[in-house]
Amino acid sequence: MLRNASHRPPAGRATSQAARRAVRRAARKAIRRDVRRAVRRRGPRRIACLAALLSLAAACDSADPAARRAEVAGPAGEPIVIGMDEDSSGPGASYGVPAGRTVRDAVRDINRRGGVLGRPLKLVVENDASDPTKTPSVVRKLLGEGAKAVILSTGGGSVLQAKPVLQGARVPAFAPVAISEGAVTPPNADYVFMLGNPISDFTKVYCAAMKQAGYRRLGVMTDLSPTIVALNRILLPKLRACVDVVGVEQAELGSSDVTPQVARLKRHDPDAVFVSSVGGIYEILIQNKLAEQMPGLARYSLASIGNQPGFWKVANPRALDGLAFMGALVPGNPRAEALRGFLTRERGGRFEMTAYDAQAWDSVQLIKTAIERARSLDGNRLKQELEKLRGYRPAFGQSRLTLSFAPGKHIGADGLCGLALVEFGRGNRPGGMQHGYQPQCG
């Protein structure tokens, strides 16, 4: 049994962040001062050069939240390199970025507390921009920089492309935000691990909930991102097995209007609509239109929209009211509350924790545990240690949820209670667990 005491988020310390911000502010001031002097003394050519420098400085500065590369140093000794493929600029950035930010916080926290085996962790980050064709080269680059374990903070389509590269290099990886079990099913699945429940578990919950509510005719609205297209191959057949899917409408990512698709769904007169989307502004567009054109109709969604607080406020008033999504942050989990407290202290009062944060945090803790137990950085040893982990209590899911791994079981969640159906209330904010069916542990 794995004890979690050592993984609990510590009390707040934000001094190093404040110091870094102060240094950046000072650097920006100095550059602006130089530009002003140049304008007075040196004329236009020098100004152009300084403008270029300023742009470069701005680029470096803006790298803080969505960095191409972040390096976190701490204890003495040769760093242990952890790679992260963080989708920070594609449609999957809506989940890749928050998870990536928590990975950085987790690594920083581990280093503050003495590192792993007395050595600091060093995080190297690359971005696949939600483009699965870029993922293999991104992962190779991370491995080339010495990554001993990789965190795939990107969509399921990209994880599929990372698998053969990781298999060939024998380097273990966690996919904290992936929900497609294709990530951990053969071929080339020996080194990839997932934490939360996969999409097949999602469909069990949706089907049970719709059956209990008496919904028989389901309309589906989906986007065409690579991640969702791959996900739908698993999702839709399973939904068809339990309800009558009366229509499936698609919209390109970047669509400006989904009125025709919603009008087509309306013609089928469904009892409920399911939205399969990467979330973000695209899902808001869909939910706005569904609420406008089919008010009062039951709506279900994947997990994304529930984990994107930044987008709730941009939905039309009450557009999310009644929408049920697959949540993984469940009230009553003490580890989630501890992590919420830690991250709030780190980031300030406006921070709103999501399941992505919890899963990213747990991924880093599991890698740390595996390295400590293996006392080695050999990829095969790390994989074996990960496969021996039992009973880890994560910061996501219901309080009784445990994660266990074994050869052939690379999805951590033991049972359905890593999930909960959560419903949006008035004010476009999650209002709590949906009444009716809820998944149980065991």
Place this chain on the structure above:
Amino acid sequence: MTDLQIWVSVLEMGCFYGLIALGYLLVLQGAGFFNFALGPYATVAGMTTAWLVAEHEVPLWPAAFLGLAAVVALSVLTELVVVRRVQSRSSGSELPALVAIAAVLFMIEQSAGLAFGHQPLAGQSLLRTAPLEFGGVVVQPYAVLLIGVTVLVFAATALWIRYGRSGRLLRAVGDGEATARLLGLPVARVRLLAFAVSGVVAGVAGLLFAPKAGLQFDSGLGWTLNGFLALVVGGTRTVWGPLAGGLLLGAVQMFVPYYLGSEFVSYVVLGVALVFFAFRPEGIFVWRVRT
């Protein structure tokens, strides 16, 4: 074709594409040039406003003004720093300037990603009232503003070009730049004016359309292409042509997915473009001169 809600969407899309196409027309009349950076201009106006409001809590109207100012500055700089210099060095040849403007398009897109982030931003609605609803048709406040302002912009532009002194100068330069120079007209100033006014129009389009579907740093390329297509369809002989082209394009983009499915939209739009390029390159509206 009886679903009125889809017609509302046609009007929204048509007005937006029409405004971008009007921006093309103004630069074409004043400088004899296709400014393919208009889509990114619209993006920058919307993103600047959204970013200032969401990230820096700047009040909405000052933020919108700053967004428009940024776009006008970009548009004027495009003429002064890129188009004018490239054209003067290439003896007025169009191709080098077109290549340069394509580079400007991608530069603005990437810079917007750097400045405002690569995640989509939600557009800010300048009108925050309850949606209008009649007979089951819902019209959002941003749509009311977009449609109303579009009509005003087109009417004002038509009047300006017909009766305004600078508007008549724009037409004179557009009809023949060399002749205008011989006549001593301020060609350089007129070109600059054309770029500035088209920047305002594109900026207004971006600001008003942003609340509908949000903004992403790379939205501009698609908007550029749709605006250009609206111009091709509508024609360049009257100020109202771009609006007609925009509305036709909007109708295709809304009714094709409704009747045939989303997967056919690109094919049909491409087909429409090919038909116009092949059989009616001058667009729908043409001046007929009696002889």
